[in-house]
Amino acid sequence: MYCPRTKTPLKKVNVGRVSVYVSEACGGVLLENQTLKNFECPSDKRGKALANHLSQFHNEVADLTQRVSCPVCSDTVMLRRFYSPLHAVEIDECPGCGAIWLDTGELEKLQSLMLSEKDRAILRHELMKEHERIEVKGLPHKHDNWHRRSDKVDALFDLASYITNGW
Numbered sequence: 001m002y003c004p005r006t007k008t009p010l011k012k013v014n015v016g017r018v019s020v021y022v023s024e025a026c027g028g029v030l031l032e033n034q035t036l037k038n039f040e041c042p043s044d045k046r047g048k049a050l051a052n053h054l055s056q057f058h059n060e061v062a063d064l065t066q067r068v069s070c071p072v073c074s075d076t077v078m079l080r081r082f083y084s085p086l087h088a089v090e091i092d093e094c095p096g097c098g099a100i101w102l103d104t105g106e107l108e109k110l111q112s113l114m115l116s117e118k119d120r121a122i123l124r125h126e127l128m129k130e131h132e133r134i135e136v137k138g139l140p141h142k143h144d145n146w147h148r149r150s151d152k153v154d155a156l157f158d159l160a161s162y163i164t165n166g167w
Ligand SMILES: [Zn+2]
Pocket: 070, 071, 072, 073, 074, 076, 094, 095, 096, 097, 098, 099
């Protein structure tokens, strides 16, 4: 398989018992379907090990806005989507095989947004209070308020699922 940014061969690296595919040319990494969850927590040994490993290869990539093709499926263009409880990080995901491509530095960005158990407990509590407040407020009348309200509710649901299940 080849790096979708630099077209150089990806190097298979085993972290714990999980295989990932590293671009030593740009510091990007390919994670096969469902394997990102092993690395997103910075307090987890595997997450730390992979971030350390990738940090040796950090390199400027000419144009990060350019769409990448899936290194596994090759003819499938990966989709850009948000991945984080706060929607702050975008990642590339293959609609065919579910592989995820992280550009240089993106794993650290994801990890920096992960919360500790204590933070989760605090948020869970805040979320309950916030949810009650929205329930009793009733429906807003103005159209633009609808948008704001439903965005907020969506964000709360995302957060709730993150807090309850992790990723
Ligand atoms: Zn694919």
